[in-house]
Amino acid sequence: MADYDAIVIGAGISGLTAAAYLARGGARVLVCEQAGQVGGLFNSFWQDGYLFDGGIKAVENAGILIPMLAELGLLSQVRLHKSPVALITEKTVRPIRSLADVEAYFQFLAGHFPDQRDGLQKVLDDVLHIGDLLGALVGLVRSSFEELPGETAAPESRPKDRLAALGHLPATLMHVRAPLRRYLGKRLSNPALVNLLSHLFPDGTGALFGLAYFSMFLDYYYPEDGIQAVPTALAGAIEAAGGEILLNTRVARICLEHGRASGVALSDGTELRASHVVAAGDARQTFTELMPAAAVSPSFTRKLLAADPSHSVFAVFLGLDIPVEQLNLQGCGHLFYAPDLTGIGEADRDREDYFARVPQELSVPCLRQASLAPRGKTGLILSALTSWHYAHNWGLDGGKPSEGYRRLSEKLARQMVASLETFIPGLSHHVELCATATPYTLQRRTSNFQGAIMGWSYEREKAFQRTSLFRIARSVETPVPNLLMAGHWSFSPGGAPVAVLTGKLAAKRILRSTKGGRAIAPVDTRKDTR
Numbered sequence: 001m002a003d004y005d006a007i008v009i010g011a012g013i014s015g016l017t018a019a020a021y022l023a024r025g026g027a028r029v030l031v032c033e034q035a036g037q038v039g040g041l042f043n044s045f046w047q048d049g050y051l052f053d054g055g056i057k058a059v060e061n062a063g064i065l066i067p068m069l070a071e072l073g074l075l076s077q078v079r080l081h082k083s084p085v086a087l088i089t090e091k092t093v094r095p096i097r098s099l100a101d102v103e104a105y106f107q108f109l110a111g112h113f114p115d116q117r118d119g120l121q122k123v124l125d126d127v128l129h130i131g132d133l134l135g136a137l138v139g140l141v142r143s144s145f146e147e148l149p150g151e152t153a154a155p156e157s158r159p160k161d162r163l164a165a166l167g168h169l170p171a172t173l174m175h176v177r178a179p180l181r182r183y184l185g186k187r188l189s190n191p192a193l194v195n196l197l198s199h200l201f202p203d204g205t206g207a208l209f210g211l212a213y214f215s216m217f218l219d220y221y222y223p224e225d226g227i228q229a230v231p232t233a234l235a236g237a238i239e240a241a242g243g244e245i246l247l248n249t250r251v252a253r254i255c256l257e258h259g260r261a262s263g264v265a266l267s268d269g270t271e272l273r274a275s276h277v278v279a280a281g282d283a284r285q286t287f288t289e290l291m292p293a294a295a296v297s298p299s300f301t302r303k304l305l306a307a308d309p310s311h312s313v314f315a316v317f318l319g320l321d322i323p324v325e326q327l328n329l330q331g332c333g334h335l336f337y338a339p340d341l342t343g344i345g346e347a348d349r350d351r352e353d354y355f356a357r358v359p360q361e362l363s364v365p366c367l368r369q370a371s372l373a374p375r376g377k378t379g380l381i382l383s384a385l386t387s388w389h390y391a392h393n394w395g396l397d398g399g400k401p402s403e404g405y406r407r408l409s410e411k412l413a414r415q416m417v418a419s420l421e422t423f424i425p426g427l428s429h430h431v432e433l434c435a436t437a438t439p440y441t442l443q444r445r446t447s448n449f450q451g452a453i454m455g456w457s458y459e460r461e462k463a464f465q466r467t468s469l470f471r472i473a474r475s476v477e478t479p480v481p482n483l484l485m486a487g488h489w490s491f492s493p494g495g496a497p498v499a500v501l502t503g504k505l506a507a508k509r510i511l512r513s514t515k516g517g518r519a520i521a522p523v524d525t526r527k528d529t530r
């Protein structure tokens with residue numbers, strides 16, 4: 001008999017979600033996590049009295065996160081608060097707390113680019129229309145969760161019938177099928193304006209996704225005690241329901257019997273048997289390192305290896321010897337800073353001065369909760385989109401950090417701090433702590449290929465998994481029977497909501513084949529379409 005009904009590889013948000021639903025459903029579940037703490041890219045760490053979030057900076061509900069926490073009875077443990085976003089252009093902070101603020105932002109842009117007013121109005125119309133659609137879609141996704149507390153509203157949309165919004169779906173999708181930059185280029189003739197509306201997103205981002213983000217800004221939450229509170233609560237729920245979690249435990253191999261997943265082998269050689277395995281880590285690793293090549297078809301492997309990972313980030317963690325009030329952030333702990341009104345084009349991403357001009361995502365944990373920084377001081381996280389390949393792979397020497405790598409990280413951190421001085425004059429004189437994280441750091445900690453933060457590339461033709469949202473349930477299937485996948489590599493475009501949803505979907509698949517926590521007939525999860 002198998003030791004477990006399911007073994008989950010990876011305690012990121014997807015693996016934890018899968019395991020929590022499995023344990024709640026009575027399955028015997030084990031989670032193996034290579035790191036010393038749960039969470040993967042959902043993590044926080046303390047340094048010198050400052051709390052920093054090492055991965056995601058605030059969480060989108062998207063009709064998924066809060067319902068998941070509610071279903072698992074965790075809403076009283078993970079106390080989420082709205083986390084308002086602000087856009088900083090040059091020196092002005094513009095909070096985005098409602099769709100009216102989005103409209104005001106477009107008016108500001110129209111004031112600065114008067115000859116682009118008509119084009120901007122068309123883009124704004126699409127933003128609002130997509131906001132309605134998103135509300136309708138989120139309503140559909142929410143219906144896959146059973147218990148919904150009153151406050152789990154979908155992102156704000158205009159007061160109109162959501163079903164009517166769905167009726168516009170075909171026309172809207174026709175409009176916004178193109179990549180965001182191409183879509184904008186057809187409506188706006190000023191390249192700087194195109195940059196300003198697209199440079200926060202990775203290259204190749206679809207127009208639908210990019211325009212939807214203005215509504216998503218209204219849907220961000222921050223947990224009390226930092227992002228780590230979410231995975232910690234999930235881990236508690238797993239253990240309370242009888243599940244097990246092994247930290248510092250790397251899965252070295254997925255065991256196969258007659259071509260079916262039958263358990264895992266750990267890096268110390270221990271073999272554990274299970275009726276199902278859920279791979280909730282990097283997909284390349286799953287299919288090319290953790291199992292023999294013959295387990296999947298050569299065409300599957302070729303396609304997998306040809307696909308590109310998503311973008312990564314360079315992050316700078318600062319401890320400042322000034323109180324947060326001095327930053328004048330208008331109550332917003334999550335901000336996007338554009339140093340100028342020229343913006344960044346795709347061709348700028350490899351430039352030497354890229355980090356001196358790049359738009360930065362800023363996060364200020366202690367603005368949400370004063371105890372997350374020493375009294376009278378401020379922890380500030382800066383991050384910017386980048387790739388593994390920047391500056392000849394970050395000066396890594398044979399894949400390992402070198403003196404050049406360290407010098408480059410320090411130089412780029414200085415560039416980002418200097419750029420931010422337009423908004424916070426004298427910032428560099430207040431830095432008492434500075435740490436950095438590169439794509440290499442993210443890859444080393446989580447095994448996400450090349451430090452990818454969202455799974456597969458956002459460029460449609462470069463991604464591996466891209467199916468219709470309406471078929472997301474099938475994205476957890478793999479070509480190997482009894483092996484399911486969950487997480488941001490299982491559906492594209494990935495991200496936190498996809499990770500949570502696929503975790504739940506994988507658990508549901510397994511529970512469907514179990515009774516009273518005992519596997520009665522493993523499901524055949526083979527996917528015949530790829």
Ligand SMILES: Cc1cc2nc3c(=O)[nH]c(=O)nc-3n(C[C@H](O)[C@H](O)[C@H](O)COP(=O)(O)OP(=O)(O)OC[C@H]3O[C@@H](n4cnc5c(N)ncnc54)[C@H](O)[C@@H]3O)c2cc1C
Pocket residue numbers: 009010011012013014015032033034035038039040041042054055056057058060249250251252280281282285313383445446447448453454455486487488489494495496497499
């Ligand atoms: C800076 C930053 C900002 C972000 N912002 C957003 C945002 O605004 N919106 C959004 O939707 N998403 C955002 N994301 C992305 C989001 O955080 C991720 O998509 C999501 O957390 C992925 O969860 P996951 O469980 O799929 O994978 P991961 O978090 O990568 O978890 C995988 C886990 O598996 C473990 N593992 C891997 N291999 C093995 C093995 N062989 N044995 C044992 N354990 C293993 C890893 O250590 C890791 O803990 C952001 C990410 C970052 C880094």
